[in-house]
Amino acid sequence: MADVIDPSTGVLLTRVPGMGLAETDAAIDRAQRAFDGWRNVAPGDRARLLRRFATVVDEHLDELADLEVRNAGHTVGNARWEAGNVRDVLNYYAGAPERLSGRQIPVAGGIDVTFHEPLGVVGIIVPWNFPMPIAGWGFVPALAAGNTVVLKPAELTPLTAIRLGELALEAGLPPDVFQVLPGKGSVVGQRFVTHPAVRKICFTGSTEVGKSIMAGASDQVKRVTLELGGKSANIVFADADLDKAAAATPASVFDNAGQDCCARSRLLVQESVYDKFLSMLEPAVQAFRVEEPSGDTAEMGPLISAGHRATVASYVEDADVAFTGTAPDGDGWWFPPTVLLARSTGDRHWREEVFGPVLSVLPFRDEQDAIRLANDTSYGLSGSLWTRDLGRALRVSRAVETGALSVNSHSSVRYWTPFGGMKQSGLGRELGPDALLSFTDVKNVFINTDS
Numbered sequence: 320m321a322d323v324i325d326p327s328t329g330v331l332l333t334r335v336p337g338m339g340l341a342e343t344d345a346a347i348d349r350a351q352r353a354f355d356g357w358r359n360v361a362p363g364d365r366a367r368l369l370r371r372f373a374t375v376v377d378e379h380l381d382e383l384a385d386l387e388v389r390n391a392g393h394t395v396g397n398a399r400w401e402a403g404n405v406r407d408v409l410n411y412y413a414g415a416p417e418r419l420s421g422r423q424i425p426v427a428g429g430i431d432v433t434f435h436e437p438l439g440v441v442g443i444i445v446p447w448n449f450p451m452p453i454a455g456w457g458f459v460p461a462l463a464a465g466n467t468v469v470l471k472p473a474e475l476t477p478l479t480a481i482r483l484g485e486l487a488l489e490a491g492l493p494p495d496v497f498q499v500l501p502g503k504g505s506v507v508g509q510r511f512v513t514h515p516a517v518r519k520i521c522f523t524g525s526t527e528v529g530k531s532i533m534a535g536a537s538d539q540v541k542r543v544t545l546e547l548g549g550k551s552a553n554i555v556f557a558d559a560d561l562d563k564a565a566a567a568t569p570a571s572v573f574d575n576a577g578q579d580c581c582a583r584s585r586l587l588v589q590e591s592v593y594d595k596f597l598s599m600l601e602p603a604v605q606a607f608r609v610e611e612p613s614g615d616t617a618e619m620g621p622l623i624s625a626g627h628r629a630t631v632a633s634y635v636e637d638a639d640v641a642f643t644g645t646a647p648d649g650d651g652w653w654f655p656p657t658v659l660l661a662r663s664t665g666d667r668h669w670r671e672e673v674f675g676p677v678l679s680v681l682p683f684r685d686e687q688d689a690i691r692l693a694n695d696t697s698y699g700l701s702g703s704l705w706t707r708d709l710g711r712a713l714r715v716s717r718a719v720e721t722g723a724l725s726v727n728s729h730s731s732v733r734y735w736t737p738f739g740g741m742k743q744s745g746l747g748r749e750l751g752p753d754a755l756l757s758f759t760d761v762k763n764v765f766i767n768t769d770s
């Protein structure tokens with residue numbers, strides 16, 4: 320049994336039984352038995368079922384959002400976007416089954432064709448920070464490509480995934496095609512790694528656990544997609560529209576209380592505008608509304624747990640605090656937006672993923688210095704740069720080693736564009752036109768036409 324707690328109050332919401340090994344094996348066996356039927360559903364019918372699933376999610380959008388506000392402390396605005404994102408990803412990949420075409424390649428003496436075959440049972444392992452979207456980015460393309468899915472939500476945030484599993488059945492997906500298995504990573508998640516019927520793992524979470532999954536998967540040459548940690552840079556050049564950059568910076572790192580793998584948690588400001596930019600940033604940080612998350616005006620809610628709040632606080636002790644925003648007192652795991660001045664690139668808060676509302680700041684000299692500092696990390700997930708110089712925007716975009724970059728903006732994730740990390744931030748890409756193929760294997764067939 321796992322306690323499910325409202326992080327804005329610390330009150331117990333419910334308790335969710337975790338699956339044991341035998342139950343996990345039974346669910347994987349059912350998924351394996353359901354595979355043949357699902358892969359043979361006519362493409363147009365599979366598409367229709369995914370569209371119907373999208374409609375049912377849309378009909379339950381407020382209910383799902385409310386569950387996430389209470390279970391994860393997400394602001395209601397974010398939670399509505401997240402439920403809507405599941406719907407949109409379903410609609411997007413509902414267009415895939417009829418378009419999953421192979422090739423016909425010219426050969427002598429016959430015909431050569433390729434097929435994108437589904438893999439079988441796919442295991443999706445989800446973290447607690449964005450329970451709904453991250454689940455959807457895995458299970459939707461996997462289903463669209465003809466696989467069956469077992470999905471393990473994080474122990475702290477299982478409620479929306481469980482509900483999505485019920486809504487799939489309500490939408491008419493056959494039983495056992497999409498199963499949600501709450502439980503421990505060391506039990507359910509680990510079984511996905513060792514069970515031979517699970518042919519691919521799509522994992523989002525910490526770099527540490529991701530590495531152990533990749534190592535374990537090698538035993539069966541199991542396919543993996545990994546979406547791991549980040550320590551992304553936000554680079555502000557002196558020629559940028561500083562008003563816009565300063566106004567956008569708080570949300571770029573404090574959204575979801577900084578519990579975002581794409582958080583721009585390192586701010587690099589060109590030294591000629593460093594003091595000016597910090598003085599513009601301070602009021603923007605203080606105005607960032609950290610409030611009870613079910614209110615429409617909230618821009619940030621609490622952290623996920625007491626333990627995580629203690630971890631985040633440990634980065635601020637002994638650091639140089641430039642300024643902070645505000646947060647409610649009282650129960651719940653609240654932490655104010657905090658801006659730290661890095662003494663050097665060796666500072667722990669500059670190097671490690673804090674995964675909380677903590678921004679580290681350093682000045683840089685010139686373009687080369689900015690690129691060097693941005694790349695001085697083992698991560699490479701996202702990032703932003705602000706400049707009015709188009710040539711510089713392109714040069715720096717190409718030079719920063721990161722999977723998703725925004726120029727004069729902080730956006731990173733659109734369901735129809737690729738998302739994923741370079742270096743130790745991950746392996747493979749989710750979303751966009753190509754993610755579907757990572758849930759398939761290519762089969763080449765030669766047909767002899769000689770008489």
Ligand code: NAD
Nearest residue numbers: 445446447472473504508509524525528546547548549580
């Ligand atoms: P975590 O790695 O502790 O857990 C993630 C999931 O893996 C959970 O469901 C957990 O139960 C499971 N798990 C744990 N140990 C396991 C094991 N041995 N075998 C199989 N499964 C196991 O991460 P977290 O604390 O839940 O999430 C925060 C991390 O996720 C951060 O590092 C963050 O950067 C990362 N993240 C990355 C992305 C991305 O797209 N790159 C997105 C969101 C979060």
